[in-house]
Amino acid sequence: MSAAKSGKRRPAARDADAELRAAQEKRLRAVWATPKGWRYWTSVNNTDIGLWYASAAFIFMLFAGVLALIVRAQLAVPDNDLVSADFYNQAYTLHGTVMMFLFAVPIFEAFAIYVLPGMLGTRELPFPRLSAFGFWSFALGGVFVCGSIFFGAAPSSGWFMYPPLATDKEQVGIGADIWLLGLSFIEVASIAAAVELIIGIMKFRAPGMRINMMPLFAWYLLIVAGMILFAFPPLIAGDILFELERLFDWPFFDHERGGDPILWQHLFWIFGHPEVYIVFLPAIALMAMIVPTFAQRPIIGYSWIVLAAVGTGFLSFGLWVHHMFATGLPMISLAFFSAASEAVAIPTGVQIFVFTATLLAGRVIFSTPMLFGAGGLAIFTIGGLTGVMVAIAPFDWQAHDTYFIVAHLHYVLIGGMLFPIIAGLYYFYPLITEKKLSDRIGKIAFWLMFVGFNVGFFPMHLTGLLGMPRRVFTYPAVAGWDWLNLISTVGAFTFASGVALVVIDTVRPRRRQPKVAVNPWNAGTLEWLNPPSENWGMRSIPQVASRYPLWEQKELGREVAEGRWYLPDAQEGKREALMVSVLDAEPQEVFRVPGTSYVSMVSAFMLGGAFISMTFEWWWTTLAFAVLCLCAILTWVWTGTSQHPEKPEKDAGRGLVLPLYVSGQHSAGWWAMFITMVGDGTAFASLLFGYFFYWTIHEDFTAGLAGPGVVWPMVSLVLFVAAWGAMLAARALNTRGSGNGLRIALGASAALNAAAALAGLYGPWSTGMEPTAHVYPAIVWVLVLWTVVHAGVGLIMQLFCLVASFAGRLTQTYDKDIHNVTLYWHFMVVTAVFTFAIVGLFPLAV
């Protein structure tokens, strides 16, 4: 179609040219086609995954919204008995949990998966099967967590699950396990998405799109993905300790055996506070795309807003203690965290000023996305101001855990996240369907939501200061909060009716509605280049020379559509994208993007099966699912990575010849391993934090109990270092072309690794350390087991390389596997050295 169009525009074009283009388009369409029928669900295309992801997240949001309405109905009048205390506690816990974990974070992963490739001017994110795996994990885990309430088995101790209540098996049933394991499973999906997004943004951009020319959305998502990488692992570490206590009675949070419930609070909020910014920054990122479009000019203060976003992300890791101002911590830490919490308002303010400045200097066109965006900013401003208030410790002592906080956090999250999301929905809807949502319905919905929200939540500031604590299933009439609560309930239902209108408008059939232009808002960024009906992402991959290419490079759209830029064809029948250098976006490789496959879905379901079986303590089923999951992942890796191309390099168009296979630091897989291991290392660091935390709170943190001794930990340490050395040798020998040398060194490393793991286990075993007796043996065992499990994964990788070498998959030329596994071993050896040096030597030093 586009060929015919351009033929009209250029009557002089030769027929041969048009024919070639038609043939190219046919091949591209075939390569990028979405499978038909039930196989549709095996698609890994970013637009399919993005759409499923977003739809699932919205459905979970509506579910959690209904729970909120039940909560509001219960609180409408004092001494109400509409629902039982137990049901109420499940409802509010699930409301918070679902909104945070199943809506706020995933919705951005969904938006990012959908629009980022287009924005960056690439065809796909680098690991579409990983995106699919993330989606299926999320969907399965989400249904499991949400479904629990229909069996009265939902978690009921609040979304931050404080022990010792949540660890108490008598008072808190299986709901806590569902929370811990269901969400751990979803956290895996989030980290998978973070890896995908970081590499996508750093390495898969249009050539010429230097890092300081990226659309702001990409900048924000890069920062957010980095934050996920450092914020989620502490929670995963906390989940591990928590679940070990619940399942096996290891006393991490039990003060009678040396544990401390405060450790959970630290680990939870080291995650929990960045989490707030993880959901807030992408919403600001949407605004950073919408505002320039409707101001019809580039953003003013690009570097200011990027620095502000980086600053916010950085500071957000130094604020967590402001959730613990009332736990009796020393005043000096309160002062520090109070100051840091105030400081984060500065970059937040900068971002709002940048938007206002851009509008002031722009020729503003008002529209429904702008209405939601501006309304959201207004609401968020109140949330920000109350945030500054509660960051002041003396005020927080009064406001903490009251309805004032409930009001504050909803002002922040609904103004700073939900309204921008709806703005994004209105803005990007034509990108999905080529049709706009109704402006009329949008305006009505906006006013219902805006007025309903303020009527519902503004009074809560007052209710809280009048003494109403949060998380109460009812309140006495004497307290005098009845009118305020009734007003809040009316507001909440009004707000919900607005949301319902948006939903109706989004899903109603619009067959007769005319299609809009491909770039209906006259936006300046690349995602508006490709007609949504074409699955290929970009007809050809352009060279970019400005931040708003569609505004500043007038011919670009036509040239891209005519296939005049890079990779305009799919001669070999493979999905391809361009990989570029991180800073300057110089093309480096033609990257073969993995296509449609069952393997992601199967792996996700097997992993989900393992987590769900563990919840019910069905150990054999857990083991079976874990083994099946391992097989699925090995199949995935074997068939989907490090494939030998049919030729070493290819012409990417315009005379640019690029390699088809790159290993080591230039390969996407190496980056994926590196980034994953940074996250993994953060989880390990969180466990070490636990070890030293116990040391700081106890006079004698060993409680006079035997440690693992010095000898065996040191033996293990030395063997692990030797195993790592053998890995280095294996890589070097392979690079030199010695296949046998590679195999011998790999075998030696595997043997040393196994011996090291056994020696590591033997230390605490030989001295009879009993993890249920006291927290000291428990934390030592956790560190040792963490290392041993990693050694096990390392062993599987080594065996994989051995088999790959024998099978001719791993050779001197095609050596991704050995590079990536050696990289794993760099992290492995650091983990082992820290673990065994600390458990073996630290008790001597104190």
Add this chain to the structure above:
Amino acid sequence: MLTACVSQQSALHPAGWEAERVDILFWVMVAGGAVIFVGVIGLLLYATRHHTRRKVHSEQAAGRLIVGGTLFTIATLALLLGYSLWLMQDLRPWTLKEGESRLEVEVTGEQFWWRVVYREGEGTPRVITANEVRLPVGERVNFILNSADMIHSFWIPSLGGKMDMIPGRTTQLSLLATKPGTFRAPCAEYCGTSHALMAFSAVAMEPADFEAWLDARAAPSPAAQGDGHDAFMRQGCGACHSIQGTQAAGTIGPDLSHVGSRVSLAAGILPNDEESLTRFIRNAEAVKPGARMPAYDMLADDELAAIARYLKGLE
């Protein structure tokens, strides 16, 4: 009427030294916040006007907004932070001044009630009570806070901010009441099913009245051996509850020595009368889900009534 009730449990009707200062801080921040809000929103409304209805400003002018706005934010926050750091050490001194706090009260949070102990020096408790804290006006009282099970939070909104009660840790909070009155104090950290049904009464009294009250509570109630005593003992209530001047010396549940004179019953959720006592004894679980007290619905009505009357009489 409404105001009277509201002021019982309100940070905005302060009757304590900390609460008063935080109340002022709050209104100062509200006023400042309102000015900033109006400024930001005014600017935003102006900036989002259609370009035909207002001037399109130059990039330089718009850029100045970013710089100016940032400097303004920094200055405002620095000012506020300075004030708050000063206030912090003023309200809850980093080190407690020597000899300032004479009276110490130990409060232990339990599901779903409060154990309260007045001690003199290191010795044995002088007064043990539950769900009610009395303190003299004008004198700093140091609360020693513990938990027997879950995390609870000790909060008397009218007197000051809160402090968590954490198993395995002891936290402290010192409060100074400035006005006499009876205040309601809810548990502020979610602690289980009936968290919503866990509160206590804080009564600030003139110092002389307080001393008199303390003396009276240190002795058994005159009605301790009165009617209903036998029924109470017969049903084994003494296994969990103590009543001074009787054989009842249980420590699992609240001390009942002077239960009849408390402001309210069942940790701040029922009026203190015989009907409520009867209701609670008959089936505590129905009143407060998750309460540890077993149901006594097998007791004959007159037996129940006798126990309730006896308890109400313990003044």
